[in-house]
Amino acid sequence: MDDFRITTDRLEEAAIIAGAAGVRDGAVVAFSGVVRGRNLGRRVLHLEYEAYEAMAVPVFERIAEAARSRFGVATVRIHHRIGRVEVGEASVVVVVASGHRGAAFDAARRVMDEVKRIAPVWKREYFEGGDVWVEGPKEPVTE
Template sequence: MEPIIQLTHQPLDRAALVEAVSHPSDGGIVVFEGIVRDNARGKQVHYLEYEVYEEMARQQIAQIIAEAQQRWQIEHVAVAHRFGRLEIGEASVIIVVATPHRSEAFDACRYIIDTLKNTVPIWKKEVATNGEAWVEG
């Protein structure tokens, strides 16, 4: 199955992503959902703005998924990241990994989110009570 990669301004749909990667051969599905919180580094956050270099981000996410597929032999995976303005409580990223066994799903999901945050050209600006600032992933 071809991995699902979504980069969108629209709200993310966790249920649709889970359904899209579910397969009868898989016994474990792990979902990571990153949510906009109301605080960061001692500041009260009002909202976040994400920017993305979409073409490069899509390529790099595909490479991260390919690496995860080789390490854990997973076939069913979805990565969705939202950009633009996001309010408190909204999902900024959802990763869904379905595998025959739970341990592979957990390991692959963690690898994908950690690598994505460190390498993919997606930038986050926090708008807080004391101003706004771009922050590293």
């Protein structure tokens, strides 16, 4: 069963993976994006995420549907955390289940790349000496 969430709760990878594989699936790939303690030579204290929640979940659904038709995978789950996230904690978890590992790896990579490209989520980096909004690709998205 697919599952798409924006949450302020800590992401528990094991719980998100649980039950992803159906009887026909031979592969589950899980990716966790974790807050790095260093970025651009600065010591990162924590990140603060903001999302356009009403749009983020439908965008996750569309990303998953595109991955399903392109790679033939079965289940896609995307959980993105918002609010304050500490160094070492996961900010995003992507889980893909499929019949075979190749499609699961490819789809998980694609889903995560698409989340970074188009999901309406932003992070503010708090580092030693200041804080700044992080901006992704500058090209406007038309999806």
